[in-house]
Amino acid sequence: MTINIILLGPPGAGKGTQASKLVDERGLVQLSTGDMLRAARTSGTEMGQRVAAVMDRGELVTDEIVIGLIRERLAEGGKGFIFDGFPRTLPQADALGRLLDEFGMKLDAAIELKVDDDALVARIVKRAEEALAAGQPVRNDDTPEVFADRLREYYKKTAPLLGYYYAKGDLRQVDGMAAMDQVADQIATVLSAAE
Ligand code: AMP
Numbered sequence: 001m002t003i004n005i006i007l008l009g010p011p012g013a014g015k016g017t018q019a020s021k022l023v024d025e026r027g028l029v030q031l032s033t034g035d036m037l038r039a040a041r042t043s044g045t046e047m048g049q050r051v052a053a054v055m056d057r058g059e060l061v062t063d064e065i066v067i068g069l070i071r072e073r074l075a076e077g078g079k080g081f082i083f084d085g086f087p088r089t090l091p092q093a094d095a096l097g098r099l100l101d102e103f104g105m106k107l108d109a110a111i112e113l114k115v116d117d118d119a120l121v122a123r124i125v126k127r128a129e130e131a132l133a134a135g136q137p138v139r140n141d142d143t144p145e146v147f148a149d150r151l152r153e154y155y156k157k158t159a160p161l162l163g164y165y166y167a168k169g170d171l172r173q174v175d176g177m178a179a180m181d182q183v184a185d186q187i188a189t190v191l192s193a194a195e
Pocket of ligand 1: 011034035056084085088141
């Protein structure tokens with residue numbers, strides 16, 4: 001059975017990590033708007049150049065751009081999607097609902113990874129250190145200063161989605177502070193209930 005889920009939570013909550021596990025273990029398709037935007041920057045597309053400065057400030061790019069990226073990807077099809085870092089605003093959540101309808105799909109759950117802010121800052125510092133140690137590029141927005149702005153954007157624009165999905169009966173919460181495998185187990189439990 002196909003399953004479509006949203007991973008919700010502040011930056012550094014572990015959405016990307018859990019999404020990759022689900023890709024490996026269940027063959028779901030990870031749709032990360034952050035990855036798509038970074039790819040657009042790297043390949044130097046006009047859109048990529050336009051969003052670069054906004055991303056480096058830790059602000060959100062326009063709804064229109066990310067909705068366009070998701071629409072293109074959904075049109076290609078797939079056997080089940082994990083939305084990672086999308087939607088991030090109420091208009092994006094409405095747009096996703098319309099897109100799923102249009103493509104004859106439905107949302108099975110919006111899973112919130114609950115974490116505390118201090119732990120997030122520690123994680124982001126660690127992510128930057130690990131990238132450096134592995135000789136990989138450090139994300140421009142993984143500095144403590146920009147991270148604080150990303151967190152503010154989250155509380156201002158994305159946190160209202162928790163109420164939005166709760167009201168629809170779609171919100172499920174997992175303890176994002178648990179060890180990675182335990183978080184994955186909790187997500188698996190949510191998924192089996194949805195299947
Ligand atoms: P992420 O990799 O999900 O942390 O995203 C990195 C950056 O890309 C964010 O700080 C935003 O600038 C931008 N971004 C990613 N997804 C979205 C979205 N759904 N809406 C607006 N901006 C986004």
